Amino acid sequence: MTAPLTIREARPSDADGIAAVHVRAWRAAYRGLVAQDVLDGLLISERAEGWRDVLAQPLPTGLGTFVAERGGEIVAWVSIGAGRDDDRLLDGEVYGLYADPSAWSTGAGHALLEDAERRLADAGHARAYLWVLDGNERADAFYERHGWLADGATKLDARPRVTFAEHRRVKQLRCTLDGADSHAEAAPYD
Numbered sequence: 001m002t003a004p005l006t007i008r009e010a011r012p013s014d015a016d017g018i019a020a021v022h023v024r025a026w027r028a029a030y031r032g033l034v035a036q037d038v039l040d041g042l043l044i045s046e047r048a049e050g051w052r053d054v055l056a057q058p059l060p061t062g063l064g065t066f067v068a069e070r071g072g073e074i075v076a077w078v079s080i081g082a083g084r085d086d087d088r089l090l091d092g093e094v095y096g097l098y099a100d101p102s103a104w105s106t107g108a109g110h111a112l113l114e115d116a117e118r119r120l121a122d123a124g125h126a127r128a129y130l131w132v133l134d135g136n137e138r139a140d141a142f143y144e145r146h147g148w149l150a151d152g153a154t155k156l157d158a159r160p161r162v163t164f165a166e167h168r169r170v171k172q173l174r175c176t177l178d179g180a181d182s183h184a185e186a187a188p189y190d
Contacts, residue, residue, distance in 0.1 A: 003071035005108055007115050010065040010077065012055040017074035018067065019047035025098035033135045038162050054079075062095070063123055066115060068108045075103035078112045080120055083129065092125030092173065104138075113146055121173040128173055131155065131166040143169050 010018060023042045030039060055065060062081035067074045076099035083091040094116055099109045120128045130148065132139045140150075148169035157164040 002106070005075075005111055006069045007066055007111060008069070010055055010067045012052055014067055014074060015048045015051035015055060016044070018051045018065070018077050019044045021074055021077055021100045022047050022051075022098055024100050028101040029098075029136060029138060030133065033133055034162060034164075041161070059095075061093075063092075063119055066112065066119075068099075068103075068112050070103070070106075070108070075100050075106075076108040076112050078116045080116045082123075082125070085129070088127075088129055090125070091170075092120030092123065092128035094120075094128060094130035097130070109142060110146070117171070117173055126173060127170060129168050129170045131157070131168055134165040134167055140169075147171050 023044050026034070026042060027039045058064065059081060061084055062079065064081075065077060065079040068076040076097070078097040079095040081093060081095060083089050083093045084095075085093075094113075097109065097112060097116070099106075099112075103109075117128065129151075130143070132143065134154075148171045151168050151170045153168040155166055155168075157166055
């Protein structure tokens with residue numbers, strides 16, 4: 001019997017667990033899409049240090065980072081907030097969502113994404129977007145199943161040692177207005 005999944009806001013003490021999921025997910029999901037030496041060079045300790053900083057001093061646009069735990073162990077995480085792209089400043093953004101490969105297809109990512117969508121809608125965002133690494137068919141299929149549609153936007157995300165080609169997916173969110181659930185009236189994505 002599988003332990004129940006719990007979703008909660010991340011704490012600075014979660015940095016090691018989030019970093020471990022982050023590194024393992026990148027190594028599995030991006031194999032063949034990102035240079036192997038880049039993936040091999042990922043260190044949980046370095047990622048954990050970065051996560052300690054993020055969790056102690058969240059982005060000013062952020063609503064937070066949330067973890068999914070099963071049996072007291074972090075199996076997935078999501079980080080969300082206001083849009084950071086100049087053409088989507090009023091929209092919500094999923095900054096990142098990763099599940100440990102051992103938790104793929106167990107419902108952890110599904111539960112976190114639904115929770116993130118609700119939090120973004122509750123914060124007043126009628127729409128949201130996220131970026132997917134080109135060639136990441138598993139992620140594209142996951143987001144497609146959850147109603148996130150490719151809008152044709154692309155970008156190059158330059159990071160140390162690697163530049164990612166990415167495409168954007170968007171979703172109209174269910175918003176709570178005046179205490180009642182409704183679908184927000186907003187212009188569709190271009």
